[in-house]
Amino acid sequence: MILPHHLKIGDTIGIIASASPPDMKKLHKAILFFKQMGxxxxxxxxxEKVHGYLAGTDAERLADFHDMVADPTINAIFFARGGYGTGRIANDIDYDLIKQNPKIIWGYSDITYLHTAIRQATGLVTFHGPMPASDVADQEFDTLTASMFQQLFQPTxxxxxxxxAPLNVLVPGETAGSLVGGNLSLIASxxxxxFEIDTKAKILLLEDVGEVPYSVDSMLNQLKMAGKFDAAAGVVVGDFAEAEPKKDKPSLTLEQVFQDYLGxxxxxxxxxxKIGHxxxxxxxxxxVNAVLSTSDKTLTIDPGVK
Incomplete structure (x- = not known):
């Protein structure tokens, strides 16, 4: 495991887009937030490049990532937004370059692909957190969400x-292990x-957005058939936003699906x-190591920086 160095006031963060094109107005609004943090x-x-549903060609998006990793003046890399496309560049990333230049890497959703690939290739701890153009600039961006960036300034x-938020126990017990995972559809992919995710003796985090119950069912079934749940030390179910079934068709509830596969x-x-979209x-x-306790209804996570 490699912990990246913590940030200091005056440090420089790089913002890139590895998936879909960001709304530049929202991105510039988010930049003010980071400048206020010093x-x-x-x-x-x-x-600013747009290539269909991608933020530039694969070569352009890959070049931006490599440039930020190699640039000694950049202390952290933030992804502007998710969407789709990160997995397209995973096979061409220079993982040795990352290992030689470990730094904070922050994002979620489509970035789950990189979290998994980078961790398993280099051992670097990365961060599943809100992104500038899709979250920081959102009108619902709240104080608690904003405070989560403080963990980057000192080991926390x-x-x-x-x-x-209220938590629901599906299977009681207490367990410890490295916290891994993220977006369900990206994990399944x-x-x-x-870059197949390794869940052995690990606590698996799952979240997603815009996936109706039958779609979540399909992906959980895929993980089950691949043995990913049998290998895991525990499962943390995050937020599944916009998951309501179609009104004109019969459906299981999302809770029933979770019970079938995880209960x-x-x-x-x-x-x-409240981890996710x-x-x-x-x-x-x-x-990093985490402890999941259903009796206390807590998830305790070790610091992600040194």
Missing amino acids: LRVKLGKHI KLTYTEEV TLGTP QLNCPVMSGF CFPHFAVPLG
Whole structure:
């Protein structure tokens, strides 16, 4: 495990787009937030590019990422937004370059693909957290979500409790292990590739957006058939936004789907975490040790920086 160095006032963060094109007006609004935190901001040279549903060609998006990793003046890399496209560049990333220049890497949703690939190739701890153009600039961006960025300025142990939001115990117990995962659809898409997620003895985080119950069912079934739940030490179910079934068709509820796949596991499982496409958005480091306790209804996570 490699912990990136913490940020200091005056440090520079780089913002790039590895997936879909960001709304530049929203991005510039978000830049003000980071400047108020005492940070400088540098944008990727291709961040305004649009190539269909992608933020530039694969080569352009990859170049921006490599440039930020190699640039000694950049202390952290933030992804402007998610969408689609990050997995397209995963196979061409220079993972040795990342290992030689470990720094904070922050994003979620489509960035889940990179979280998994980078952690398993280099051991670097990365962060699942709100992104500039899609979250920081949102009118619902709240104080708790904003406060999550403070964990980057000093080593901070995080404890998620029901003070954030109510939690539901699917399988009781207590467990410890590295926290891994993120967006369910991206995790499922790694199966059968060189970047297939390793869940052995790990606490698996799952969240998603815009996926109706039958779609979530399909992806959970895929993870089950691949043995990912049997290997896990625990499961943390984050937010599943915009998951309502179509009104004109019969459907299981999302809770029933979770019960079918996760309620019978031989490891602790808890749902209701405000981690994902939601506000507040509780940002977490991935790759560090965490403790999940259903009796206390807590998730305690070790610091993600040194």
